Amino acid sequence: MPFYQRLGEVPRKRHVQFRDNGTLLTEEVMGLEGFEGNESILYHLTSPCRVEKLGDFASIVREEWIPDEHKPLHLKTWDVEPGGDALGGRKLLMWNDDVEISLCRPTKAMDYFFRNGEGDEVVFVHEGSGTIESIFGEVPYKSGDYVVIPRGTTYRFAPADDEQRYLVFESPGLIEIPRRYRNEYGQLLEHAPYYHRDIHPPAELRTHRERGEFHVRVRVRDGYQTYVLDYHPFDVVGWDGYVYPWTFSIHDFEPITGRIHMPPPSHQTFQGRNFVICSFCPRKLDFDPMAIPIPYHHSNLNSEEMIYYVDGNFSSRKHIEIGSVTLHPSGIPHGPAPGLAEKSIGMTETHELAVMCDTFHPLRLTKLAQELDDGTYWHSWFEDPAPVSSADEDPAGVTSHF
Numbered sequence: 001m002p003f004y005q006r007l008g009e010v011p012r013k014r015h016v017q018f019r020d021n022g023t024l025l026t027e028e029v030m031g032l033e034g035f036e037g038n039e040s041i042l043y044h045l046t047s048p049c050r051v052e053k054l055g056d057f058a059s060i061v062r063e064e065w066i067p068d069e070h071k072p073l074h075l076k077t078w079d080v081e082p083g084g085d086a087l088g089g090r091k092l093l094m095w096n097d098d099v100e101i102s103l104c105r106p107t108k109a110m111d112y113f114f115r116n117g118e119g120d121e122v123v124f125v126h127e128g129s130g131t132i133e134s135i136f137g138e139v140p141y142k143s144g145d146y147v148v149i150p151r152g153t154t155y156r157f158a159p160a161d162d163e164q165r166y167l168v169f170e171s172p173g174l175i176e177i178p179r180r181y182r183n184e185y186g187q188l189l190e191h192a193p194y195y196h197r198d199i200h201p202p203a204e205l206r207t208h209r210e211r212g213e214f215h216v217r218v219r220v221r222d223g224y225q226t227y228v229l230d231y232h233p234f235d236v237v238g239w240d241g242y243v244y245p246w247t248f249s250i251h252d253f254e255p256i257t258g259r260i261h262m263p264p265p266s267h268q269t270f271q272g273r274n275f276v277i278c279s280f281c282p283r284k285l286d287f288d289p290m291a292i293p294i295p296y297h298h299s300n301l302n303s304e305e306m307i308y309y310v311d312g313n314f315s316s317r318k319h320i321e322i323g324s325v326t327l328h329p330s331g332i333p334h335g336p337a338p339g340l341a342e343k344s345i346g347m348t349e350t351h352e353l354a355v356m357c358d359t360f361h362p363l364r365l366t367k368l369a370q371e372l373d374d375g376t377y378w379h380s381w382f383e384d385p386a387p388v389s390s391a392d393e394d395p396a397g398v399t400s401h402f
């Protein structure tokens with residue numbers, strides 16, 4: 001919902017007659033926060049309330065793992081089993097009342113449509129490309145994209161024939177561009193790490209007129225209700241407004257660096273309800289002659305910190321690899337491994353890429369997290385670090401705890 005968009009045909013005024021071959025179209029106002037938030041107005045060939053049959057309701061079941069001890073965790077996700085589609089293949093890793101974080105390695109296209117009726121979604125595409133087909137039009141995606149899908153969007157992933165690997169965030173709250181990046185009119189400010197040109201709304205609207213049997217799965221009441229329609233749900237001839245799916249590439253995030261160390265909020269990409277999503281991108285490191293480019297130890301006493309490692313060389317931190325997830329729970333400090341602060345001095349850049357999610361309330365873990373946990377990460381501050389010999393091995397900056 002970054003700015004006003006319009007695709008297809010819309011009438012001259014809101015809420016007036018608008019016809020397709022003589023037939024009055026159905027106008028739908030899809031809005032957030034009552035009638036006070038952003039909205040889009042869509043024009044349908046068929047009433048979006050029309051349902052032929054009610055399918056099943058399937059409650060969401062979460063298998064929780066409660067660790068015996070309170071400790072930092074390292075989950076190795078690279079080899080998580082692929083399977084399913086972009087919705088059914090989501091494997092929940094951790095969650096709280098504000099956000100659910102899942103892994104997904106889909107191997108097939110969705111043969112149904114999905115609408116999240118109770119949450120906004122951000123899908124980080126670690127690997128893969130394709131198209132999000134949606135009621136607002138088609139949104140191409142590629143490796144490195146954050147796909148932002150507001151609640152109420154009927155869509156499906158149409159992946160290309162390549163390996164797909166996603167990190168998925170779902171939230172009952174709104175997921176937005178940080179407020180401090182926007183002026184009172186919504187325009188992104190000069191100090192923001194990205195601009196409107198970096199944001200890609202639906203590129204093309206295709207109006208589907210075919211009849212048949214179409215299944216739409218809707219997430220509501222902590223479960224999935226299937227509705228069977230006798231018309232294609234992408235029956236919109238035009239829409240306009242501020243609510244629609246869009247993509248933003250992590251590679252278009254302009255890192256903010258300083259003479260001395262900049263704190264994690266400088267990497268913020270999205271704001272959610274009681275959580276943030278940040279992007280740690282390749283960048284120059286702190287350039288004061290006395291700077292320690294590696295982050296300081298810190299205790300975010302009321303924050304949990306989840307980091308997903310996307311790309312780079314993590315050899316200086318034992319066992320961390322692409323696809324690793326570290327979780328630093330609240331209440332205890334974290335920081336660089338022993339000796340690394342000294343070794344980082346004089347290093348000038350980092351080439352590492354990571355996605356971080358900080359939550360203000362504790363995250364609960366699933367049995368999958370238990371399966372992926374290396375069991376030893378908590379002890380790594382007790383060990384001698386591996387030697388660092390080049391800037392590419394430099395752990396500085398990419399996380400707030402290396």
Ligand SMILES: [Fe+2]
Binds near residue numbers: 298305334399400
């Ligand atoms: Fe941190």
